[in-house]
Amino acid sequence: MLMLTKKSHNYSKWYNEIIIKSGLAEFSGIRGFMIIKPYGYSIWEIMKNKLDKMLKDTGHKNVYFPLLIPKSIFSKEKEHIGIFSEGCAIVTHSRLKKNKNEELTIDPDSKLEEELVIRPTSESIIWKTYKRWIQSYRDLPILLNQWGNAMRWEMRTRLFLRTNEFLWQEGHTAHSTEKEAIKEVIKILNIYTEFSEKFLAIPVLKGIKPYMDKFYGSEKTYCIEALMQDGRALQIGTSHFLGQNFSKSFDVKFTDIDGIKKYVWSTSWGISTRLIGGLIMSHSDDKGLILPPRISPIQVIIIPIINKNIDIINGVSKKIINILEKEKIRVKYDNREIYTPGWKFHQYEMKGIPIRISIGKNEIKNEKIEIFRRDTYEKIYIYLDNIKNIIPKLLDEIQNNIYQKALNRTKKLMIKSDHYNDFKKKIKYSGGFIFAHWDGTKKTGKKIQEETEATIRCIPLSFEKEKGKCIYSGKNSCQRVVFSKSY
Structure with missing residues (x-):
């Protein structure tokens, strides 16, 4: 059995062990870079789909800008480059070649005319582009969002929480007035808050960063902060009012309705895969992950207690799957014979699956199934005919219970x-x-x-x-x- 270090004994070790043993991610062999495994990536995909819909419902459209940014463009906004220059990765050559010893080395003849920055964030290249796109008040507002990756060299790295490369979402908007831009910043802050509390079950505190910690190149940085189980804070998301800093650096003006040339007002905002780290530290226990049902890749796992009635059990399980899938519940049936039911129980507890259904000869005989709740370790027995009514309500109850537990802990602290x-x-x-x-x-x-x-x-x-x-x-x-x- 894959036992965990108790979080009360060594919180950091407990955190890393959960990630590895639940199959979320692993170290890549390159310092500061991780491999997000299928289970971890499926959680990110659900998060991405939920938030993506919320952003599109408020008028934002997805776009994609290049990963590489010419250094001259990146250097335009002086305050912005001041902080990010320390953690930038630079592409200087375009190819390798073999030396006399058949070893790969940089081909000196492939030196680039201009060095390229691997994006730590995309404001510079986006505002270089906005200069071409924006001429008139009719071109505004621009409400764009990008899903991608970024790279920032970190002194100390930690799986999900702080890695040199990370997946994220970054929004970049352009507006004709200061009032409209500030309204956008607050709107995004509220979307992030709803996303965190409604789907991730993580209660947050909304606020403004002090001036010395604001995003470089911004006028104000708004944020949401959450408390982890060890009493430390984690920044969940940020929304920046950039003012006219980038439009002035890139000379992006528009002609207003009165024919007057004005600089554009702007915002940027984002969340990243560090949210998965927040999920782990907000809800999990000494037996592994505890996932809120709304972002769990598997909401219900069905495990057969294998015996001579396996064909009957398979038939009942198929019936349950059909019922739950019609209710749009993510369900999996694990009837692999190479693992014992006990091993599967432990494995799916480690993965944080909200509900476990066990079916054996007694369940078949009594026309009842055993329901196990990952959040409370409670077991209940329900009639097969009640599955459609009970399971959806139970998932909502588990979601609310996980959130309330985190909220109560936060209030106490x-x-x-x-x-x-x-x-x-x-x-x-x-x-x-x-x-x-x-x-x-x-x-x-x-x-x-x-x-x-x-x-x-x-x-x-x-x-x-x-x-x-x-x-x-x-x-x-x-x-x-x-x-x-x-x-």
């Missing part, structure tokens, strides 16, 4: 602190979202981080302004911010 010594104790022993006053300076934020490892996750949108004193400097503060240790 939303703590106010007014004194630095108290703050340090809470960060060290309980973790969570610590709501405390900050004097608004980068220096104070850095000092607190150096002494406690806690960073300002966001300035919450849901809290009213409240005057107070900074927990570190004692200087005046007009609002509490959210501190936490993070991933």
Whole structure:
């Protein structure tokens, strides 16, 4: 049996073991790069399809831009390049050749006229293109979304949470007014919030990043933050108000209805495969994954207790599959004889399948089946005729239960602190979202981080302004911010 390290003993090891043993991903052999296996990728595909529909329903269209960006284009927005240049991968030559020892080396004659940046993000190449596309107010708004990959060299990597290459979704929109662009930023923030809570069962806190942590090249960065089971925060998604920074860098103007030339207003926003890491850390336990039904690749697994009545069991199972598939429930029947029922029970618990149905001779005799819930470990017995009514409702109940459990944990770890010594104790022993006053300076934020490892996750949108004193400097503060240790 594939036993896990207990998360209370070694959270980091527990996290990595779940990924490997549940078949989500594995290390590639190249530092910082991972192989997303079929089971992990199927989770990403479901996430992608759900969010893609939400974006299309609000008027966004999918597009694809090149992976490689000429360095001269990438360098246009100075603040933007300032941060991403440190983690960029560069293509300098176009081919290899064999040397005298039959070893592959770079062909010096293939040096490119201009070096190409492997995209860490796509603002630069998109705004170079928007200059051709945008001439008049009639060309606006442009609401585009791209599904693809990106590369950012990382000092410390971790499966799903921080890898050199990752899959993601990045939106890029162009608008005629500041008001319309800000409205778009908030709309996307709300879409991400609904997606996280409704499908991933991860409750989030909406806020604005402090000025020193905003996306480089933006005016404001909005974000949603979630708490993991160890009390650390994870940034789930971001939505950036870019103002006119990129339109000015790339000289993108439009003629408004009055014939006046104006710079375009813009936004960008995105989520990535780090959400799978968030799923693991939000819900899973010492026996493996716990997946919310709405994003689980398999919602119901049927396992036969093999005996001489296997043909009858196969027939009953086929009937159940037909019923559930008509209800658009993702169901699998595992009748492989090379594995025991006990091995299968353990394996599908590790994979986090929400419902397990067991069928043996007793179930056939009594015309009842055994239902096992992965989230609570409860077993119930239902008549075969009730499957159509009970299973869909049970899946909704499991989804709601997983979300409520995460919400209750988050609420317990939303703590106010007014004194630095108290703050340090809470960060060290309980973790969570610590709501405390900050004097608004980068220096104070850095000092607190150096002494406690806690960073300002966001300035919450849901809290009213409240005057107070900074927990570190004692200087005046007009609002509490959210501190936490993070991933």
